[in-house]
Amino acid sequence: MDSKSLIGTYNKKGQKIVDPDYLFFEAPRERHFMTGSEVVREAIKRANVDVSIAYPITPQSEAAAMVGDLYVEGYVGEYFRGENEFAVMSECAGASFGGARVFTTTSGPGTLRAYENFPMWVGSRLPIMLNMMVRGVNSPLSIQPDTLEIGLIIDTGMLIWHAESAQEFFDFLLKGFLVAEEPDVHLPIAVCIDGFFVSHTKDDVLIPSADFVIPPYNPYRNPMPAMDMESPPVRMMRDPFVMKSNYISYATQASWQQETRAACERSRKHTIRLLGGLIEEDNSDAEILIVSSGTAVAQGREAKRLLAEEGIKVGIVKIKTIRPFPYEEVRQATKNAKIIFVPEFNVAGWMAREIKSTIPDNHRVIAGPHVAGGMTMPPEVIVTEIKKVLAKKKETVHG
Amino acid sequence: MRKRVNLRMSGLGGQGVVTSAHVLATAASKEGKFAISNPFFGAEKRMAPAESYVRMAEEKIYDRGELVYPDVIMVFHPQVITMGKCYTMPFYEGIKPGGLLIINSDEPLPLEKDDIRFLEEQNIPIFYIPATTLAVEIAGTELATNMGMLGALMGATKIVGLDAMELAIEDRFGKKYVASGGTATLDEAIKKKFAKKAQLLKKNMDTIRRVYDLGAEWAETLKTPMLV
Numbered sequence: 001m002d003s004k005s006l007i008g009t010y011n012k013k014g015q016k017i018v019d020p021d022y023l024f025f026e027a028p029r030e031r032h033f034m035t036g037s038e039v040v041r042e043a044i045k046r047a048n049v050d051v052s053i054a055y056p057i058t059p060q061s062e063a064a065a066m067v068g069d070l071y072v073e074g075y076v077g078e079y080f081r082g083e084n085e086f087a088v089m090s091e092c093a094g095a096s097f098g099g100a101r102v103f104t105t106t107s108g109p110g111t112l113r114a115y116e117n118f119p120m121w122v123g124s125r126l127p128i129m130l131n132m133m134v135r136g137v138n139s140p141l142s143i144q145p146d147t148l149e150i151g152l153i154i155d156t157g158m159l160i161w162h163a164e165s166a167q168e169f170f171d172f173l174l175k176g177f178l179v180a181e182e183p184d185v186h187l188p189i190a191v192c193i194d195g196f197f198v199s200h201t202k203d204d205v206l207i208p209s210a211d212f213v214i215p216p217y218n219p220y221r222n223p224m225p226a227m228d229m230e231s232p233p234v235r236m237m238r239d240p241f242v243m244k245s246n247y248i249s250y251a252t253q254a255s256w257q258q259e260t261r262a263a264c265e266r267s268r269k270h271t272i273r274l275l276g277g278l279i280e281e282d283n284s285d286a287e288i289l290i291v292s293s294g295t296a297v298a299q300g301r302e303a304k305r306l307l308a309e310e311g312i313k314v315g316i317v318k319i320k321t322i323r324p325f326p327y328e329e330v331r332q333a334t335k336n337a338k339i340i341f342v343p344e345f346n347v348a349g350w351m352a353r354e355i356k357s358t359i360p361d362n363h364r365v366i367a368g369p370h371v372a373g374g375m376t377m378p379p380e381v382i383v384t385e386i387k388k389v390l391a392k393k394k395e396t397v398h399g
Numbered sequence: 400m401r402k403r404v405n406l407r408m409s410g411l412g413g414q415g416v417v418t419s420a421h422v423l424a425t426a427a428s429k430e431g432k433f434a435i436s437n438p439f440f441g442a443e444k445r446m447a448p449a450e451s452y453v454r455m456a457e458e459k460i461y462d463r464g465e466l467v468y469p470d471v472i473m474v475f476h477p478q479v480i481t482m483g484k485c486y487t488m489p490f491y492e493g494i495k496p497g498g499l500l501i502i503n504s505d506e507p508l509p510l511e512k513d514d515i516r517f518l519e520e521q522n523i524p525i526f527y528i529p530a531t532t533l534a535v536e537i538a539g540t541e542l543a544t545n546m547g548m549l550g551a552l553m554g555a556t557k558i559v560g561l562d563a564m565e566l567a568i569e570d571r572f573g574k575k576y577v578a579s580g581g582t583a584t585l586d587e588a589i590k591k592k593f594a595k596k597a598q599l600l601k602k603n604m605d606t607i608r609r610v611y612d613l614g615a616e617w618a619e620t621l622k623t624p625m626l627v
Contacts, residue, residue: 033428035421058442143442145464165461197463201437202424298461376465 006215011048013074015213020178024171024274027208036199037062039166040105040131042207043173045070048216050077050100055088058143059195060105060133067103076103085110089117096126097227099219101177104128107195108135111149121188122157122260125224127180127217128188130158131173135195136374138347144374145194147294150322151350157260159189159267160322161275162293166203168320169193174214175274183223185267187260192322194345197295264324271321278326279319281333286315288386289337291330292351293319296343302379307386314386319351327358339389340365343382347372401626403456404558405495407466408548409485410475413445413585415545418571419473420451423549426559426567427455439465439486448484455558468493470626471556473548474502475530481508489514496521499625501551503530503544524625526555526617528610537609538602542589550607554614556626561604561611568603572596 006017018027023046034042040063044052052071054064071079077100082088088104096102106114111132121128134149136142150160159180163169172191180189193199225231229238271278282301290300297318304314317333319326334340334355342352342365352367359365369385371377406423410416417438424436433456440449452466465486472494479485480502487493491500491514500518502508504527510518518525530547534540537547553559573596593599618625 033425033434144439196437196439201435201463202421202428203435204428204433295463298463301461376467378464378467379462380468 011213011216015046016211017048017215018212020174020214023208023212023214024175027212029206029208032205032207033202034166034205035062035202036133036166036169036193037066039170039205040173041066041070042205042210043170044103045075045210046208046213047103047174047177048101048213049075049103050217051092051095052076052079052103053082053088053091053095054079054104055082055085055106055110057085057107057110059135059199060107060110060131063131063133063199064105067105085114086117089114089121092128093117093121093124093126096121096128097124099217099222101181101217102126102128103131105131105133107133108137108143108146108149112137112152115153118153118156118158118188123256124227125186125222125260125263126188127177127186129173129177129180130188130190132190132192133195133199134192138373140373142374143195145197145295146346146372146374147192147194147296147344148346148348148350148372150190150192151346151348153190154322154350157187157264158323159185159187159264160192161189161320162192162322163198163320164294164297164318166198166201166205169198170205170207172275177214177217179267179270179274181217181221182267182270183221185263185270186223187263187267192294194295268324271324275320277329278321278324279317279329279333281315281317283313283315284317284333285336286313287336287338288312288314288390289317289334289340290314290343290382291317291319291334291340291355292343293322294345296345296377299377299379299382300341300343303382303386306379306383312386312390322354325354325358330355330358331360334359334364337364339393341369341382341386341389342367343377343385344368344370345372345377346370400556400558401470402458403454403460404471404626405466405469406453406455406471406473406552407469408451408453408473408475409479409490410449411445411478411484412440412447412449414449414475415542415585416449416475417451417582419545419549420453422564422567422571423552423559424453424455425570426563427453429563429566430559432456433458433460435460435463437463448479448486450486468495470495470498471552472498472500473552474500475544475548477502477504477508480510491518491523494521494523496523497625497627498523499556500525501548501555502527503548505529505532522623524621526551526614528613528617530610533610534606537606540589540592542585542592543603543606546603546606547610550610551614553607554611554616555618556614561608564607565604568600568607572599572603
């Protein structure tokens, strides 16, 4: 059964199932002014979600509560509150194993509590949609945004997308289901936003009618055999032979794990088509570039405007997909840059590390400015950092 | 009016500081302006510091998060100043020259000499408005303090019009709204106070209109224009 054959029919709620391309690119859209939490409600309303499981933690609680409203209204098939975040993510796995389209939300300490499940989802090839509204996880504790959380899930094997604005968030949520569920991908996806700066911020969003939904998940497109005690990966866990270092276990682990990484890479072609590329460039042939993801880019855009007033030209490269990482795109976009600034909302500077390990002549990368623990990054801070570095360069040249 | 106006609202948890920012930004959006609003607070508590921000412009705004360089600061409770219940110290930290300060207080507060000198030098007028007293008088509840503050701002600056504000108020209070636990509790409290939603909307608008006029009167007394 092909889910495309359902196009033109109606779901239980009476919404018309349309070609996703129609919903994404052609359907008329209306302008709304809403918070990121409300964006979740609007996206999930149009997503034919079978199961959603929630657990409260700031800043994702409002969004999770609104998905509960959608369940009451009949837009979501099943919804309940899990016992804790670990339980939620395990229950999501169960629902996804059962062939459901699954959506859940998490933040900061909740993400870390549930962590064990994420690589397990990947290995089990479960196309679960996880919305991460990132916040501080360190002590001193903060409920405000901090992207360390994204850096911590970077090698789980999930697809990881990072939205800058409410509009991008809406589009990423819907398109994410499509890419994650492709048979040659079939992996969980984390659609990340910066908590509060997107989740609690009211912004303009263009949204198509809620009379339309994307086609439901079609479990028959799952490339995996049914998960039972006789098939991998469950069988591997049951049988002691794979726990030992022998040829069979080596071959099993290597092929299985490399295949999940390869599946993540294969998501590129679908993602490029739907998102219009893995990166977005603005004046990227400038000698000074700001490269980052999420709202650090938004702050960079304001810094670009402030610097232009002083005659300093700056370009922007926004990275939309953290995994798969747009290696070639970043190399191309930064090839003319003399200095590359990477502003980040975390203390580790993981994005700067990613870029340094990607491009030639990586001494060009300035890892900063950084703020952490939920602190704000006014554009003026980026401007000051850029001017400070430029002044130093001048000193070196002349002195 | 400046091409881009940044507003910082400093108050105490429970006063409707976050709600005011969202309502004001919604009104600006209804008028076709670009706007962004967001709150900033710690774990929720009544009477603990809470802040919210509105950015408004004729051009697209990317900037978000805590607002460090405001054009306008609105102080919703005297304790923000007198007890330092504020994320910035002093409370006007970062304000741009030629800006505006609106303070909810029945009488002028005993500001430090240095503070008064700084504000004068930066050409920042202070508009004292007894928003809570007026809210109790007009709406019959101090929960309408935030409406009074919005009225004061709108009257003094004409930053958004009353018609757009009415639409924004209808948007926020006229239909189901999902918010955090604390906000939901306060929403319930005020809905109980006003037997009907229509009455709640009317009392809010009454408060805004009355204080709007007071704001407009105050602005006329200024010798130099603000926010230019």
